[in-house]
Amino acid sequence: MDDLNGAMNKFYRLVRFAKPYSHYWPKYLTVALLALVFGVLNFALIVPLLEVIFSSDDLLRVEQLPEFALSVAYFKAVFYFGMQQIKELHGALGALIFVGLALTLASFFANLFKYLGYRVLNSMRANVMRNIRKALFDKITRLHLAYYTNQRKGNLLSVLSNDVNEVQSSVVSSFQIIFRDPIFILGNLAVLFYMSFQLTLITIVTLPLSGYLIGLISKKLRRKAVEVQSLQGDLMSLIEETIGGSRIIKAFNAQRYVRERFARVNTSHRNALRQACNRQEMAVPLSEFFGVTVAMLILFFGGVMLLNGTSTLSIPEFLVYLAFYYQILVPAKDITKAYAGIQRGMAAADRIFDVLDALVAITKAQNPVEVKDFAREIKFENVNFAYGDELVLKRINLTIPKGKMVALVGPSGAGKTTIADLIPRYYDVTSGAILLDGTDIRQCQPKGLMSLMGIVTQEAILFNDTVRNNIAFGQDSVSDEAVVEAAKIANAHDFIMHMEHGYRTGIGDRGVRLSGGQRQRLAIARAVLKNPPILILDEATSALDTESEKLVQDALYKLMKNRTSVVIAHRLSTIRNADCIVVLQEGEIVEQGTHSELIGKNGLYKKLCDLQTFK
Numbered sequence: 235m236d237d238l239n240g241a242m243n244k245f246y247r248l249v250r251f252a253k254p255y256s257h258y259w260p261k262y263l264t265v266a267l268l269a270l271v272f273g274v275l276n277f278a279l280i281v282p283l284l285e286v287i288f289s290s291d292d293l294l295r296v297e298q299l300p301e302f303a304l305s306v307a308y309f310k311a312v313f314y315f316g317m318q319q320i321k322e323l324h325g326a327l328g329a330l331i332f333v334g335l336a337l338t339l340a341s342f343f344a345n346l347f348k349y350l351g352y353r354v355l356n357s358m359r360a361n362v363m364r365n366i367r368k369a370l371f372d373k374i375t376r377l378h379l380a381y382y383t384n385q386r387k388g389n390l391l392s393v394l395s396n397d398v399n400e401v402q403s404s405v406v407s408s409f410q411i412i413f414r415d416p417i418f419i420l421g422n423l424a425v426l427f428y429m430s431f432q433l434t435l436i437t438i439v440t441l442p443l444s445g446y447l448i449g450l451i452s453k454k455l456r457r458k459a460v461e462v463q464s465l466q467g468d469l470m471s472l473i474e475e476t477i478g479g480s481r482i483i484k485a486f487n488a489q490r491y492v493r494e495r496f497a498r499v500n501t502s503h504r505n506a507l508r509q510a511c512n513r514q515e516m517a518v519p520l521s522e523f524f525g526v527t528v529a530m531l532i533l534f535f536g537g538v539m540l541l542n543g544t545s546t547l548s549i550p551e552f553l554v555y556l557a558f559y560y561q562i563l564v565p566a567k568d569i570t571k572a573y574a575g576i577q578r579g580m581a582a583a584d585r586i587f588d589v590l591d592a593l594v595a596i597t598k599a600q601n602p603v604e605v606k607d608f609a610r611e612i613k614f615e616n617v618n619f620a621y622g623d624e625l626v627l628k629r630i631n632l633t634i635p636k637g638k639m640v641a642l643v644g645p646s647g648a649g650k651t652t653i654a655d656l657i658p659r660y661y662d663v664t665s666g667a668i669l670l671d672g673t674d675i676r677q678c679q680p681k682g683l684m685s686l687m688g689i690v691t692q693e694a695i696l697f698n699d700t701v702r703n704n705i706a707f708g709q710d711s712v713s714d715e716a717v718v719e720a721a722k723i724a725n726a727h728d729f730i731m732h733m734e735h736g737y738r739t740g741i742g743d744r745g746v747r748l749s750g751g752q753r754q755r756l757a758i759a760r761a762v763l764k765n766p767p768i769l770i771l772d773e774a775t776s777a778l779d780t781e782s783e784k785l786v787q788d789a790l791y792k793l794m795k796n797r798t799s800v801v802i803a804h805r806l807s808t809i810r811n812a813d814c815i816v817v818l819q820e821g822e823i824v825e826q827g828t829h830s831e832l833i834g835k836n837g838l839y840k841k842l843c844d845l846q847t848f849k
Contacts, residue, residue: 251365262354269347270421275340378595388471397582404579408572415565460581465503605682608767617666627821639799641809644818650802688761692773694753696745702737705759724759724789758789769799
């Protein structure tokens with residue numbers, strides 16, 4: 235029961251993505267009820283049709299029109315009165331034409347309103363999928379960096395693509411069945427009770443048994459579907475890693491290894507998918523078997539009652555009763571198939587909601603302080619920071635005055651990048667505080683805080699867009715002249731002008747069409763155009779050749795002029811002129827001072843220089 239409640243809650247949650255409901259439900263309920271009325275009328279007209287054809291004595295004779303009443307009996311009497319008048323004037327052929335035209339009109343309107351219902355549900359389905367994708371993408375842009383370090387990229391890609399598509403094909407596509415067919419079944423069931431209470435009870439009694447068996451199959455299906463979706467995420471991760479690491483795979487002749495690794499996961503996915511599909515397909519034959527079994531019971535008991543003369547139905551009415559039962563059988567089978575599909579889709583929905591429900595660790599203060607400029611200093615006060623249970627920064631006390639350049643140095647893993655990541659609140663401190671002009675940055679408006687900072691990392695992060703749009707990234711209403719000026723300061727203008735379409739040239743995925751130095755200069759141009767008062771440079775020249783380094787270093791000097799800079803570097807040329815060099819070891823500050831002061835102390839900094847760590 236808890237599993238059922240959980241599944242229903244998730245299903246309703248998916249439906250809520252169709253908000254606002256006012257666009258759908260009034261229109262849908264109207265056309266669905268009209269489709270039901272004309273659908274019932276379509277089959278109800280078979281009785282007088284058969285009576286005319288076979289000249290049955292059971293034809294209901296109505297001598298005069300009854301007084302109006304909102305009941306089935308009134309409309310039935312009106313119809314038989316009209317048919318009787320036509321039969322007397324034009325004979326049986328006239329009555330047959332009359333009934334045939336009425337049946338054709340009923341069929342036309344029944345199918346017209348069905349189609350209009352499909353249109354409403356299709357609109358609802360399209361909106362649900364758009365809103366789910368929007369919610370996922372919005373959440374991904376809000377999540378903190380630590381979330382991505384604990385998640386495989388391929389798994390997230392699988393959620394955004396495969397799981398969303400699975401929900402669309404199995405759950406959302408079932409909306410027209412889930413919302414249409416129950417109304418249709420209830421309407422036809424009401425007609426069956428009206429026609430014969432005793433025979434309809436036989437149908438009702440068998441439903442719990444078939445529902446239990448189908449539910450048992452669907453429960454196992456959902457467990458298997460979870461496995462299928464998880465393995466799909468593993469496949470996406472392997473594909474993404476293989477494409478991204480293609481150079482290394484070839485360099486180490488590891489093609490066979492990655493193929494065998496992929497083959498193992500691919501085979502496991504095939505086996506799980508086959509079992510899930512087999513269980514899903516089992517639901518439909520089982521439902522059909524129960525339907526035919528019940529139909530035979532109805533036929534047997536109804537036949538016995540007709541032979542014994544105890545039936546309240548005439549032979550034509552009994553045939554129509556069977557037709558109405560068949561009308562229930564088809565949508566019941568569709569609902570069974572849809573329910574099995576929904577169970578599979580719910581496994582994908584679970585993974586989607588895991589992302590949507592992930593806690594956003596970096597949250598906005600209840601009454602955030604608006605930050606518009608930087609006036610005095612950034613100050614670390616007794617800051618500690620841990621990744622999980624591992625403490626990586628310990629008792630950091632550091633002041634970065636406005637307009638000064640502070641360099642962070644130390645062995646790999648000392649905590650340099652972590653300190654830099656704490657300033658723009660990529661992560662929040664575990665204890666202590668970071669103050670911007672005396673205000674804890676956790677109390678600052680996040681957007682305002684980030685507007686004060688420009689960041690250039692070791693790996694230039696570029697996007698599959700034009701050169702111009704990469705430089706102007708995240709900024710609205712930027713003139714072409716401003717973009718060109720920023721590129722000139724970053725020593726990027728010359729190589730851009732030699733490109734095929736200049737600033738309108740596409741640079742490919744992550745800037746693959748550019749060299750490392752060119753990518754880095756575009757990243758610097760982006761920071762120049764933003765014109766922030768605070769710069770964070772994380773080993774911006776460490777991966778470059780000598781010529782590129784010279785160009786990038788010159789661009790960095792121009793960028794840092796009259797700005798507060800926090801620089802992480804492995805090369806002495808980058809940081810020897812820093813106003814303050816902070817030496818870190820195992821997450822602690824062990825030395826501070828200028829280059830000459832630290833050389834004079836003959837400590838860790840001098841040792842690093844002697845080992846040519848900064849050469």
